[in-house]
Every structure is written in structure tokens, then in C-alpha cells.
Amino acid sequence: MSLREHALSLFRSAVGTVRPAPMLKRAVKLQGDACPQLVVKGRAFPVKRNLYLVGFGKAVLGMAAAAEEILGDHLIRGIVSVPLGIQESLQRAGMQEMLLKPHSRIQVIEGAKNNLPDPEALRGAGAIQELAEGLTADDLLLVLISGGGSALLPAPIPPILLEEKEKLTKMLASRGAAIQELNTVRKTLSLLKGGGLARLAYPAQVVSLILSDVIGDPLDIIASGPTAASSHSVQDCLQILAKYNLLHSLPKSVETVLSSSPTTRTAPEDYSHVCNVIIGSNTLALDEAKRQAEGLGYVALILSAAVCGDIGHVAALYCQLIRLLCLGFAGLGEGPLGNEVRGNLLQLAAELDIPGLNLAEFLQALRGLGPEKPVCILAGGETTVQLQGTGKGGRNQELALRVGLGLHRAQGAEASSPLGRCEIIFLSGGTDGQDGPTGAAGAFCSPQLVDEAFQEGLDAEAFLSNNDSYTFFSHFQRGRHLLVTGLTGTNVMDIQAVLIRPTDRS
Ligand SMILES: Nc1ncnc2c1ncn2[C@@H]1O[C@H](COP(=O)(O)OP(=O)(O)OP(=O)(O)O)[C@@H](O)[C@H]1O
Numbered sequence: 001m002s003l004r005e006h007a008l009s010l011f012r013s014a015v016g017t018v019r020p021a022p023m024l025k026r027a028v029k030l031q032g033d034a035c036p037q038l039v040v041k042g043r044a045f046p047v048k049r050n051l052y053l054v055g056f057g058k059a060v061l062g063m064a065a066a067a068e069e070i071l072g073d074h075l076i077r078g079i080v081s082v083p084l085g086i087q088e089s090l091q092r093a094g095m096q097e098m099l100l101k102p103h104s105r106i107q108v109i110e111g112a113k114n115n116l117p118d119p120e121a122l123r124g125a126g127a128i129q130e131l132a133e134g135l136t137a138d139d140l141l142l143v144l145i146s147g148g149g150s151a152l153l154p155a156p157i158p159p160i161l162l163e164e165k166e167k168l169t170k171m172l173a174s175r176g177a178a179i180q181e182l183n184t185v186r187k188t189l190s191l192l193k194g195g196g197l198a199r200l201a202y203p204a205q206v207v208s209l210i211l212s213d214v215i216g217d218p219l220d221i222i223a224s225g226p227t228a229a230s231s232h233s234v235q236d237c238l239q240i241l242a243k244y245n246l247l248h249s250l251p252k253s254v255e256t257v258l259s260s261s262p263t264t265r266t267a268p269e270d271y272s273h274v275c276n277v278i279i280g281s282n283t284l285a286l287d288e289a290k291r292q293a294e295g296l297g298y299v300a301l302i303l304s305a306a307v308c309g310d311i312g313h314v315a316a317l318y319c320q321l322i323r324l325l326c327l328g329f330a331g332l333g334e335g336p337l338g339n340e341v342r343g344n345l346l347q348l349a350a351e352l353d354i355p356g357l358n359l360a361e362f363l364q365a366l367r368g369l370g371p372e373k374p375v376c377i378l379a380g381g382e383t384t385v386q387l388q389g390t391g392k393g394g395r396n397q398e399l400a401l402r403v404g405l406g407l408h409r410a411q412g413a414e415a416s417s418p419l420g421r422c423e424i425i426f427l428s429g430g431t432d433g434q435d436g437p438t439g440a441a442g443a444f445c446s447p448q449l450v451d452e453a454f455q456e457g458l459d460a461e462a463f464l465s466n467n468d469s470y471t472f473f474s475h476f477q478r479g480r481h482l483l484v485t486g487l488t489g490t491n492v493m494d495i496q497a498v499l500i501r502p503t504d505r506s
């Protein structure tokens, strides 16, 4: 198999492990005939036809279908709020297993067109609220949560209107607010976010199964944490609004809600009736890819599941890492060039400030690698693109193009570059199967990409400066380097894989 085929198979296995059905089956089991129990990650909850289900998020339909299969007759009723058109798209993609069966007990409400809250999503949130409020201490509420849940569960605190909240969220997003900031504001202005849903469901037992699309898997930020105690206060919200210069242009209704909320955090609320479990994450996907890579004969290492920051810096980090690995294969890793590259890497990592990444330790682990085996470096997260051009692309395709360009330049700058003595593949892909507004999930690149494209009359640098990575990869070798998976029905951010082996072994 070629490195490309290996990279593709690693990506597929990473995504496969966080697809709704396998994920639910790993996390939830119904056990015992006489006294049935729902066992979730080692905790057992007695069930006797007392189960209710709600869900909201882009991957929730498939999660609900898998959950209903597991719960059987114990499920009384459910409501899920999912993206507009998702049932039709899944049907068209032939993904029947992600659709509910004809006589399902779960009601589906589609809304939040373009990931923005709308009256349909509001209706979904209202129905979910009503269901939660009607539960008793004998009931168990299973909550399915995935990315996109914030827009699919809008319940602004009166007198705030949906349009007012939407406008504020849009303004924050367009001014560059991070998801942590955005959702801190959303929680303060919402009835169901920031633990609100769990509070309303009390005294029922609440079990939340969460597919994380946020770096670090913070329970109170993913989908704005409807079943998690919030670690933020109104003061935090005010600070964010001030940071983005919005404090003095707030609608009256928002001012009213903010001024009537306690400014400091009150005594911690009791969430002992809630069990929040992350059942899918970028880390889980990377762990699976690592296992597969080892099975394919690679020495596999995970760099981080939290790679974030400016895409240009992230691309530079990958290029330097690839250079270092090639130097290692050439036996030059400990020479002056190796030290220079390590220095560059440490500086880039310091600038990017990737949460939890100890690059010095990672570089130490690389030092221990022998030249015998091919190497696979895996990573995940979500980069940031500052759009300057008018082209078509996505984070992953742009990252692959940038890495391709960076490797080309590094090769050109060094006489007898060690890059030339290795076979190298870099892959970046969105686990949801859609990278930006394009039909691809991501792309592959190698150090030869720029030259080969040039021979076809394609100037990689020009495409890049217009953020036109999709057009580039669609034309280049007729799209051979595009990663096309179709919608996967899951989302744990993006995944990158670097595969390297010395040329003489290929
Ligand atoms: N022409 C482009 N080139 C590069 N990146 C782009 C381009 N157009 C959009 N993007 C990026 O694509 C992302 C938006 O696409 P998408 O809807 O897939 O986002 P997402 O964060 O993956 O959504 P989700 O919440 O489903 O994960 C943004 O990060 C945006 O900067």
C-alpha cells in the first residue's frame, strides 16, 4: 500500500470510531432482564419503561437512531432538534443507519439553517423544555449532545427576542470571538444553556452523552453546556461584551437580563442528578488512528488533539516537524541543522500556545526513534483562517496546500535536502466530511505537489493567496489529492496525519 492509502485508511478508522452507532454501543448498554439497568461508562441506572430522550446537534440524529435501537421499549418518548435538511441529506447519501425507523418514538424537528437559530429551532427548544419540565423523580432523561447544539437549542431569557440574541451572537462571531467566549455569552442569555436543561429536568436523573467538537472537551462549552454546571458568571459575559466593543450597543432586553442576573457566581447548584459523559472526541479518534498505524508497521505518535491557532503558523510547525523527521532518517537529527529545526519548532509552539502541548517532551520522544520503521505523526484540532481572498476552500485543504508549499520551499532552499530522501505524505481532513463550503473533507500533499502542479500550469501560491484551495485541488491531477468522504454523520473537529519513510524502503 502507498503512504497515501495508509493515510486514508488511518483517517477512515479515526472517523469510524466516533461514528454514532459504534460510539453509542461502546458507551451505553442495557443489561439484565428481570431488573434492567442502563449502564453508562460503568454507572448503572435502573430502567423500567421510564426513559425519555432529547438531543440537539449536527450529529444527533444518528446518535438518536443508535440509542433507540439500544433502549428498545424502555424509551417512552423523545425529541431531537437537528439541522435543516439532514434527513434528506442522509437519505440521499444512503446512510439509512443514521435515520430513525418508521415507527420511532422520537420526534424530529429540523431547524437552524446555516447553523443559525431560527423559529424552528426555537420550537424544538420549546418542545424539549416542555418534556424536561414534565419529568418526575422516577424518570431518566437521556440527553444527546453534539456540535451545533447551541444554535439548535435557542431559548432566550424573556424579554430577549430570538432575533436580538442571534444578532448579538453573529456580531461577536464576526468580531473574532472564540467559541468559549461566544458560548459564555449564550449561556448567560439562555434558559436551557449553562446547565438550564438539567435544572429543569430535576428531579429526574439526567444522563448526557456528549460528542465533543471543542478543544479540550469542556463540558460547559460544548453546545453551551445545557446539562453542565457553568464555570462562568455574568461578570465574565460583561467582560467579553466589553472586549468586543458591544457593551454600549446592547438591546434593552439584553441589558434587562444582564442587570437582573447576580453579578458574582452564586452558591454552586446541585448537579448530583446529572451524569455527563464524553463519548466521542478528537482524542478518541486519534487513539484509534494510532492503533491502526502501529498495526500497519509505523512508529506512531500523537502530537496533540488541541492543535489550534493561525493556519500559517500551524503549517510552518508541520513543515519543520517533517524536516526534523527526515533529518533523523538521514542520521543528521543531532547535527547543527537538527538543532536549528528543533529551535524553530519550539519557537512556533510557543507562538501558537497549543493547550497541553509539551513540545520539548515530544521532541525528546522523537529522538528515541530508530531509522528502522516508518513514522506516523497524528494530530487534531481546529486552525483559524483569516479569509483574505474570494476563492473556495476550507481549513484542511488550505493547510495541506500551505504545507505542500512550505515543504517545496524547504527543499529548494537546501542543497541535497533530506526531504528528497524520504517519501512523505501529509493529510488534513475534517471529521464531519465537509471542509468549509466545499464537497471535500480535506486534502493530501507531498513535497512534490508544487512542482507537479506547476507542470499542469497551476500556481499553488496564487491559489493560496486567494484562499482558493478547493479550486486548486479540484484541478490538480483531476482532484486526486482531495480527500472526499461524503458526510460522515459525526464531528470531532479536524485530523492531521504525517507519514514518512526513507525512499529506499518504498
Ligand atoms: N475559502 C476558504 N478557504 C479556507 N477556509 C475557509 C474558506 N471558506 C471558509 N473557510 C473556513 O471554513 C470554516 C467554516 O466551515 P465549516 O462550516 O465546515 O466550519 P466548521 O467549524 O467545520 O463547522 P462545524 O461546526 O460543523 O465544525 C471556517 O473556519 C472558515 O474560516
Ligand SMILES: O=C(O)[C@H](O)CO
Pocket: 146, 147, 148, 149, 150, 151, 179, 183, 213, 214, 221, 222, 223, 224
Ligand atoms: O454548538 C456549539 O456551541 C458549538 O458547536 C460548540 O460545541
